Amino acid sequence: MEENILIFGHKNPDTDSICSSIVKEILNKKNGCEKSKAVRLGAVNKETQYVLNYLGIEAPELIEKVEEGQKVILVDHNEFNQSVEGIQNAKILGVIDHHRIANFETSDPLYYTARPYGCTSTILYKEFVQKGIEIEKTEATLMASAIISDTLLFKSPTTTEHDKKALEELGKIANINVEEYGLEMLKAGTDLDDFSEEQLINIDAKSLEKDGTKFVIAQVNTVSIEDVLKRQEKIKAVINKTIEEKGLSLFVFVVTDILNSNSEVIALGSRTDAVENAFDKKLVDNRMFLEGVVSRKKQVLPVIDKNI
Amino acid sequence: MEENILIFGHKNPDTDSICSSIVKEILNKKNGCEKSKAVRLGAVNKETQYVLNYLGIEAPELIEKVEEGQKVILVDHNEFNQSVEGIQNAKILGVIDHHRIANFETSDPLYYTARPYGCTSTILYKEFVQKGIEIEKTEATLMASAIISDTLLFKSPTTTEHDKKALEELGKIANINVEEYGLEMLKAGTDLDDFSEEQLINIDAKSLEKDGTKFVIAQVNTVSIEDVLKRQEKIKAVINKTIEEKGLSLFVFVVTDILNSNSEVIALGSRTDAVENAFDKKLVDNRMFLEGVVSRKKQVLPVIDKNI
Numbered sequence: 001m002e003e004n005i006l007i008f009g010h011k012n013p014d015t016d017s018i019c020s021s022i023v024k025e026i027l028n029k030k031n032g033c034e035k036s037k038a039v040r041l042g043a044v045n046k047e048t049q050y051v052l053n054y055l056g057i058e059a060p061e062l063i064e065k066v067e068e069g070q071k072v073i074l075v076d077h078n079e080f081n082q083s084v085e086g087i088q089n090a091k092i093l094g095v096i097d098h099h100r101i102a103n104f105e106t107s108d109p110l111y112y113t114a115r116p117y118g119c120t121s122t123i124l125y126k127e128f129v130q131k132g133i134e135i136e137k138t139e140a141t142l143m144a145s146a147i148i149s150d151t152l153l154f155k156s157p158t159t160t161e162h163d164k165k166a167l168e169e170l171g172k173i174a175n176i177n178v179e180e181y182g183l184e185m186l187k188a189g190t191d192l193d194d195f196s197e198e199q200l201i202n203i204d205a206k207s208l209e210k211d212g213t214k215f216v217i218a219q220v221n222t223v224s225i226e227d228v229l230k231r232q233e234k235i236k237a238v239i240n241k242t243i244e245e246k247g248l249s250l251f252v253f254v255v256t257d258i259l260n261s262n263s264e265v266i267a268l269g270s271r272t273d274a275v276e277n278a279f280d281k282k283l284v285d286n287r288m289f290l291e292g293v294v295s296r297k298k299q300v301l302p303v304i305d306k307n308i
Numbered sequence: 309m310e311e312n313i314l315i316f317g318h319k320n321p322d323t324d325s326i327c328s329s330i331v332k333e334i335l336n337k338k339n340g341c342e343k344s345k346a347v348r349l350g351a352v353n354k355e356t357q358y359v360l361n362y363l364g365i366e367a368p369e370l371i372e373k374v375e376e377g378q379k380v381i382l383v384d385h386n387e388f389n390q391s392v393e394g395i396q397n398a399k400i401l402g403v404i405d406h407h408r409i410a411n412f413e414t415s416d417p418l419y420y421t422a423r424p425y426g427c428t429s430t431i432l433y434k435e436f437v438q439k440g441i442e443i444e445k446t447e448a449t450l451m452a453s454a455i456i457s458d459t460l461l462f463k464s465p466t467t468t469e470h471d472k473k474a475l476e477e478l479g480k481i482a483n484i485n486v487e488e489y490g491l492e493m494l495k496a497g498t499d500l501d502d503f504s505e506e507q508l509i510n511i512d513a514k515s516l517e518k519d520g521t522k523f524v525i526a527q528v529n530t531v532s533i534e535d536v537l538k539r540q541e542k543i544k545a546v547i548n549k550t551i552e553e554k555g556l557s558l559f560v561f562v563v564t565d566i567l568n569s570n571s572e573v574i575a576l577g578s579r580t581d582a583v584e585n586a587f588d589k590k591l592v593d594n595r596m597f598l599e600g601v602v603s604r605k606k607q608v609l610p611v612i613d614k615n616i
Contacts, residue, residue: 111422
């Protein structure tokens with residue numbers, strides 16, 4: 001068992017998951033907890049790689065599972081089915097998150113800080129400020145990048161005043177032009193051409209469960225929905241394969257146009273009715289266009305969850 | 309549906325549950341949220357009544373259930389089986405708690421502040437300080453009382469440095485001699501003579517569930533274990549009745565001597581083996597003496613839970 005306290009975000013890590021785990025390690029160390037160590041549960045995506053390259057820092061080490069009794073801190077998630085293998089028997093010391101709470105439990109009291117903000121890094125930013133700990137350029141850039149990613153440069157309806165204020169301050173410390181840097185970073189993440197269809201549907205796939213019904217909502221960002229969906233037949237084939245292999249009732253693949261703030265979804269499985277009822281719209285050829293929808297957390301997950 | 313945001317602690321409210329809900333209402337109002345309203349889920353116990361009398365304030369209104377969509381904030385608990393009827397369909401805006409997290413879920417992001425401290429009011433005290441909101445005598449006395457109650461004047465192993473520091477500061481603002489006031493308050497709570505046996509086992513009863521096994525751990529504080537257990541035959545009879553009525557596998561009744569910091573337990577049901585295994589000791593006549601055990605949360609619940 002690793003002696004360190006392992007800090008990690010969710011499976012299929014996005015920029016918030018990777019950046020917030022590194023920042024939490026930095027924050028803990030500045031706060032006197034030397035044993036903290038950021039790790040990750042999956043491949044670094046291209047958007048996040050852009051951030052790491054910009055700073056010239058390495059990605060956290062990849063882990064596959066944790067041993068019984070391993071001390072851990074979760075960032076950017078809490079649901080066990082989105083977490084590391086073995087999480088049920090780990091010792092969860094803390095959680096910093098901005099999602100709903102579900103499929104989560106501990107046997108002991110813990111630190112749990114959830115806020116309904118757009119990004120985990122916004123909560124971390126406030127922790128630095130509250131504790132009076134200096135924010136240096138590296139962690140400022142990491143937190144700014146996470147906020148830009150999660151809020152799609154404030155275009156996402158998940159954006160709160162807290163995120164805006166945090167990004168404003170962090171941008172200054174990081175010494176970046178938030179708009180320019182942000183667009184470059186987001187665009188870096190939308191280069192999907194060299195992903196296989198199998199990889200594509202797993203870049204940011206969230207596994208969910210309600211009353212025994214298992215479903216997945218996956219999302220990719222792009223600057224051209226057309227460009228992604230020219231591969232739709234192959235994408236549908238791998239989704240159907242995943243549904244069969246994992247015993248899913250529904251797989252929703254959300255392709256989000258980050259420039260125009262719209263999404264097109266592909267929905268497959270025995271419970272596509274949940275998607276039709278959620279948006280009060282019929283699927284045509286298992287596809288549906290969603291005007292103004294960009295946030296899985298706020299605009300997609302809750303309405304589908306209610307109809308499962 | 310009540311338009312206010314209802315704030316409440318757990319069923320069978322103790323001093324922390326009642327005081328922290330009143331304090332959270334005060335904190336929210338000082339913070340600009342006028343619609344906050346403390347309520348309670350059960351009778352005020354004698355210890356808490358001592359506090360309310362000392363301050364000359366009324367107990368919060370009693371509620372039985374909440375309607376669908378009711379906005380609520382939970383203090384001092386999170387598990388739905390310890391909460392109000394209808395909680396599953398309420399809109400949980402926030403939780404402030406110092407217990408493990410289990411049997412809890414939301415469909416939306418929320419404010420959740422858990423800390424592994426001895427008392428919910430210690431977390432609230434820090435919120436006042438962090439937000440720079442003035443603590444006046446009333447809320448200082450309420451928070452101090454909650455901390456004294458939950459930590460048994462620092463005799464409980466659940467006590468942390470955070471609780472000690474908070475109580476020290478709050479005692480000054482409340483202008484009380486913490487030791488003197490605390491002993492009076494604790495003693496007021498141990499006057500159990502005019503409770504029926506049925507009331508006795510419900511003063512502070514926690515309903516728990518693990519893998520479908522339902523069990524209850526109830527606790528009363530006393531200055532004389534002898535004095536409480538002279539009624540043991542009648543107490544056992546009502547416990548057996550409760551086990552049958554509620555389909556429980558185990559009922560543990562913990563009688564805690566707050567002066568000498570020991571407990572005697574009565575355990576009944578089909579799973580008393582969990583208690584014997586938890587403490588590696590045999591029950592004699594369904595009773596067991598536990599030297600140095602005063603904290604249900606830290607010394608009783610986790611070990612029994614592990615053996616269920």
